[in-house]
Amino acid sequence: MSEKLYSLLSTVLNISVEQITDITGPENTSSWTSFNGYVLLSELENTFDVKFTIDEAMDVKNVSDIKRHLKNHGVKID
Amino acid sequence: MKMEKSLSEYMKLSEKLEIEKHEKKIKLAFLSSFTITGLPEILKTKCNEKQISCQTYLGSYNQYPQEILNLDSSLYRFNPDLTFLIFDLRNIFGEHFFYSSDLKPSQKKEFIIEKINELKNLFEVFSNNSNSKLVVSNLNVPFYSSYGIAEQNSEFGFHEMISYFNSLLKELVKKSDNIFLLDFNNFVSRYGEENIFNYRNYFFGDIKISLNLLPFFGEYLMSFVIAFLGISKKCVVLDLDNTLWGGIIGEDGFDNIALGPQPPGNTFYEFQKFLKGLSKRGILLAINSRNNFEDAIKVIREHPFMILRENDFSCIVINWGNKVQNLQEIAKKLNIGIDSLVFFDDDPVNREFVKKELPEVTVPELPKDSSEFSNILLALNDFSSFEITKEDVKRKEMYLHQKKRLDLEQSSSNLEDFLKTLDIRVTIEKANNFTIPRISQLTLKTNQFNLTTKRYQKEDIEKFNQSENYLVCSAKVTDKFGDNGLTGVCIIEKQKDTWIIDTFLLSCRIMGREIEKIILNYIIKEAKQNNVKTIRAKFIPTEKNFPIENFLPSCGFKKINDYWEFEIGKLFSAPEFITLVET
Numbered sequence: 001m002s003e004k005l006y007s008l009l010s011t012v013l014n015i016s017v018e019q020i021t022d023i024t025g026p027e028n029t030s031s032w033t034s035f036n037g038y039v040l041l042s043e044l045e046n047t048f049d050v051k052f053t054i055d056e057a058m059d060v061k062n063v064s065d066i067k068r069h070l071k072n073h074g075v076k077i078d
Numbered sequence: 079m080k081m082e083k084s085l086s087e088y089m090k091l092s093e094k095l096e097i098e099k100h101e102k103k104i105k106l107a108f109l110s111s112f113t114i115t116g117l118p119e120i121l122k123t124k125c126n127e128k129q130i131s132c133q134t135y136l137g138s139y140n141q142y143p144q145e146i147l148n149l150d151s152s153l154y155r156f157n158p159d160l161t162f163l164i165f166d167l168r169n170i171f172g173e174h175f176f177y178s179s180d181l182k183p184s185q186k187k188e189f190i191i192e193k194i195n196e197l198k199n200l201f202e203v204f205s206n207n208s209n210s211k212l213v214v215s216n217l218n219v220p221f222y223s224s225y226g227i228a229e230q231n232s233e234f235g236f237h238e239m240i241s242y243f244n245s246l247l248k249e250l251v252k253k254s255d256n257i258f259l260l261d262f263n264n265f266v267s268r269y270g271e272e273n274i275f276n277y278r279n280y281f282f283g284d285i286k287i288s289l290n291l292l293p294f295f296g297e298y299l300m301s302f303v304i305a306f307l308g309i310s311k312k313c314v315v316l317d318l319d320n321t322l323w324g325g326i327i328g329e330d331g332f333d334n335i336a337l338g339p340q341p342p343g344n345t346f347y348e349f350q351k352f353l354k355g356l357s358k359r360g361i362l363l364a365i366n367s368r369n370n371f372e373d374a375i376k377v378i379r380e381h382p383f384m385i386l387r388e389n390d391f392s393c394i395v396i397n398w399g400n401k402v403q404n405l406q407e408i409a410k411k412l413n414i415g416i417d418s419l420v421f422f423d424d425d426p427v428n429r430e431f432v433k434k435e436l437p438e439v440t441v442p443e444l445p446k447d448s449s450e451f452s453n454i455l456l457a458l459n460d461f462s463s464f465e466i467t468k469e470d471v472k473r474k475e476m477y478l479h480q481k482k483r484l485d486l487e488q489s490s491s492n493l494e495d496f497l498k499t500l501d502i503r504v505t506i507e508k509a510n511n512f513t514i515p516r517i518s519q520l521t522l523k524t525n526q527f528n529l530t531t532k533r534y535q536k537e538d539i540e541k542f543n544q545s546e547n548y549l550v551c552s553a554k555v556t557d558k559f560g561d562n563g564l565t566g567v568c569i570i571e572k573q574k575d576t577w578i579i580d581t582f583l584l585s586c587r588i589m590g591r592e593i594e595k596i597i598l599n600y601i602i603k604e605a606k607q608n609n610v611k612t613i614r615a616k617f618i619p620t621e622k623n624f625p626i627e628n629f630l631p632s633c634g635f636k637k638i639n640d641y642w643e644f645e646i647g648k649l650f651s652a653p654e655f656i657t658l659v660e661t
Contacts, residue, residue, distance in 0.1 A: 012086040014093070035115040038279065039086050042289040046084075054278050 002078045005070070008047055009063065012040045025062030040066075048075045081443070082293045083123075085116050091126075092119035100131040101620070102307055107135040107158035107210065109142035111169035112286040120296035125303060132303075139284075140169070146200045149207055158210040160306050162260065162299060166286050167217045167240065174239075179224050183234035190239055194246045205256050211535070212257045213302050216244040218266040255536055258302065258464060265298055301462035308522025308533065311440060311460040312418035312473075313362040313392070314353060315408055318374055320424040322346060322386065324448060327373045338383035345448040350385035352452050357390055360470030361461055362412060362477060364393040366404045366421070371396045392477035401428050402435040411484070412477060413586040415525060415622065420460055424448075467516045469563040476587060479559035497591055498655045500557040504566075504596045505659040509543045509550035516564045517552055520583060524567075525622035527584040527594065529615060529629070534569075534581070547572050548580075549604070553597050555588050562588050566597050577605050579615040589625070592653045598633055599652035600660070606646050613644040 006017045009024070013031045026032040032040075041057050044050070044066065050073040060066055067077045083091075104125065108118055118134035125132035135156040137145045142163060145153045153161070168175050170193055178186065197214075204212055223229040223236040234242075244263065251259045266274055269291055279285035287295050304310050319326045323346045324336025336343035357363050363386065367374055374396045378388055388394070393411050395404045401423070409416045417438035423429055429441050442454050463470070483500070490496035509517055518536040525531065534542075542548040553566030565585035571578040579601070584594055605613055615630055617623075634650060635642035644650075652658075 011090060014090055034283070035113070038113075038283045038285060039089070039116070039289055042279075043084060043086055046290065052278070054282055057278065057282050 004047060005044075005066070005077065008043055009040070009066075012036060012043060020063060022064035022067070023062050025065075027061075044070070048073070050075065082297070085120070085289050085292050088120045088123045088293060088296075089116060092122045095122055095126050096131075097133060098131055099126070100129045102130045102309070103132075104130055104160065104303060104307060105133045105135070105156065105158045106303070107137065107153055107156055107161040109137040109145060109153070109161065109163045111140050111142065111165040112284045113139065114164060114287070114292075116289065116292055117296055117299075120293050121299060121303070124296055124300050128300075128304075128309070130303070130307065130309075143200060146204050149203075154207055158208070160213060160302060161204070161208070161210045162213045162215075162302075164215040164260070164262070165217075167220065170217060170243070171239075176224065178236045178239060179232075186234050186239050187242065190243045190246065193243065194250060197247070198250055201250070201254070201257055205254070209537075211306060213260050213299075214247065214251065214257060215260040215262040216247055218263045218271065219244075221271055255540075260299070260302070265295060269294060297459060301459040304459060305462040305464045306535075308463075308519065309417075310463050311361070311420045312414050313364055313408070313412060313420070314356065314455075315364045315366045315405060315419050315421045316353070317423035317425070317428070318365060318367040318369060318377075318396070320448070321422055321444070321451075322350060323377065323381075323384075327377055328370055332373075332376060332381070335377065335381075337377075337381060342448075343383065345451060347383055347385065349448070349451040349455065352455055354385055354390060356455075356461065357386075357474055358471070359461075359466050360473040362392040362414075362474060363390055364408045364412070365391055365396060366401055366408060366423075367396045368398055368401070369396050389478060390474070392474060392481070400431075402432055405432065405436060405439060413480075413589065420458065422451075422455075463519075465515060467519060469516055469519075469565075472561070472563060475560065476562055479557075479562075480587065482559050483557070494655075497653070500559075500591070500655075502555065502557045502591060502593070502656045503659055504593055504656055505554040505556075505661060506551055506566075506597065506600050507554075507661040509539060509552060513552045513564055514539045514543065517550065517567050520564070520567050520585060521581060524583045524585060525620065526586050527589050527626050528620075528623050529579065529582045529626065530618045531620050531623060532581050539569075542569055549577075551597075551600070553584075553593065555591075555593055566593060568597055568601060570601060572608070572610075575609075575611045577601070577608075577610050577613050579613065582615070591656075593656065594626075594629065595633065595652045596656045596658055599650060600658065602644070602646065602650055611646055613646065615642045615644070616640065617642065 006020055009020050010017045013029055013036060015029065015031060041052055045052060048070060052069060056069045070077055106121055108114060118136050122132045122134055135153065135158060137153060145151045174189060201212060217240050219237050219240045225232050225235050229235040229237055248259055251257045274288050274291055275286055276288060279288065316322055324342055325334060327335055337346050339347055353363060378384055393408045395408055405419060405421065409419060416436055420440040421432055422442065422444065424444050432439055433441050440460055442458065444451060444454060487496045515536055518534055518539045521532060521534040539550060543550045549570040549572060551568050552564050554564050555562040565588045567581060567583050569581040571580050601613065615635060617627060617630055619627065630642040634648055635644045
């Protein structure tokens with residue numbers, strides 16, 4: 001599942017998979033604009049068949065947060 | 079539902095596009111009351127897929143009144159060709175979205191009229207300061223109403239208020255040549271309110287069209303781009319077996335193919351009805367089938383549930399040849415470009431072959447499930463036009479006449495004898511309100527017999543026609559087989575001693591009958607009466623107008639620098655077998 005997640009992050013943020021770490025977030029990635037944040041959520045929901053609440057959506061500050069919320073929805077992430 | 083790329087794919091693809099790559103170009107502006115980021119990138123990419131270079135401008139979030147009212151705004155500096163103005167119910171209704179029941183029916187009407195007047199003012203300012211066409215969204219009637227089920231019994235309820243707004247907006251738009259309606263309510267009906275709008279996205283980012291469905295909305299907006307550029311498709315070419323009927327006629331036989339009002343034949347039966355509907359608005363139909371001619375034509379002529387009969391097809395090619403050559407033959411016979419064709423075939427191998435060999439042809443993906451065929455046909459936006467002209471409606475009839483002409487041509491010993499027997503009459507008249515839409519349509523669509531390929535919108539033609547410095551004429555052509563309608567246009571810029579041919583074009587439908595010489599003769603005669611000494615013309619070569627590269631020298635024009643010139647007084651003889659009617 002991690003592979004799927006990293007590939008999605010790479011497509012949406014237009015950066016290579018190698019550049020992505022747990023601390024990748026809007027503060028250190030210029031392509032992570034607020035709009036791309038919405039796109040990311042929407043495509044995470046489609047890919048992993050989950051639905052984030054508004055609190056979860058607003059809580060996402062980096063990749064680590066995404067992994068945490070996905071795990072809470074039962075998605076297995078390494 | 080049609081397959082679509084995701085928004086992130088569109089955004090990624092749009093970054094790699096070269097702005098000036100294609101011959102066809104368009105500048106699109108987007109103004110809205112909510113977040114539509116991503117929509118310009120979708121349109122850019124979709125335009126590129128249709129060989130259109132597209133530049134975009136995205137207005138600031140919910141600043142559309144300011145951008146329109148500020149005459150020095152970035153919007154006007156961008157100078158768009160088409161501007162999309164997309165607003166939403168909450169934005170227009172404000173607090174009345176929640177509490178409309180507080181108002182009396184008369185107050186509700188007043189509120190709607192006030193909103194429409196505000197928009198009217200914005201549209202006027204916009205039209206006075208921009209040459210762009212404006213495409214305005216209406217409002218969707220939501221499931222929600224504060225009245226609940228009592229909505230239906232209330233006097234001028236919430237939903238009625240929205241419908242009233244939409245009807246007044248439609249009236250406003252109909253009065254203008256420059257403004258068009260984007261039926262957002264219809265878009266929502268197609269994809270469903272709950273799929274388009276979700277509260278999380280709305281509260282989180284003021285996103286009112288789901289990001290998953292934004293590409294579909296972009297596809298809808300492409301209809302306006304296609305109509306604006308006049309690049310709509312002209313002909314649907316159809317396979318027969320498993321496309322117009324179920325089964326294979328050569329194997330299953332006349333009595334066993336699936337076609338009729340009951341399943342399993344009803345999928346094909348209704349698909350044919352939708353195709354017939356398209357043909358009634360001027361889209362041609364043709365057949366390209368690998369079959370024994372006698373087997374297949376028997377179904378078309380005699381099957382009790384065949385909706386499309388022989389006369390519904392402008393060209394029928396049934397043989398064992400290859401489908402690419404057949405498509406080329408169909409385009410040639412109908413005298414239209416290969417890029418005007420849409421090809422429907424259930425066989426993926428045929429589709430791939432055509433896509434590879436003739437990339438200009440639109441080839442929709444057809445699933446094995448024939449119940450999807452109608453939906454796929456209806457989802458195509460390739461036939462979009464801003465209005466349907468008299469000529470569009472009569473197109474099928476005109477091509478049937480063309481077929482008869484071709485038969486006669488083949489039986490005549492030489493071209494001149496053939497032309498003499500046609501009894502051609504050309505009526506030339508100055509442009510007027512009835513002919514201007516068609517004149518504009520011809521400038522937008524004509525590629526082959528077009529000296530300069532200048533594209534003009536309706537309002538451009540109106541401006542020429544109102545100016546003393548221009549002469550705008552059209553030619554209607556009839557012959558013994560019928561009426562070809564308005565099929566020739568010339569626009570002349572009148573200078574003191576010299577007239578300059580700005581536009582000179584003929585629809586491909588009437589090429590090869592020397593009608594161009596009658597029109598040129600008319601221009602020469604008019605010029606002489608106005609004491610003009612020289613007619614100057616230019617031939618601007620494109621990929622498609624090479625058939626007329628020798629037209630000017632063959633009529634006695636001499637090359638002088640970049641121009642071709644004709645000295646008035648010089649002898650010019652127009653064909654005698656054509657009767658000229660001036661009005």
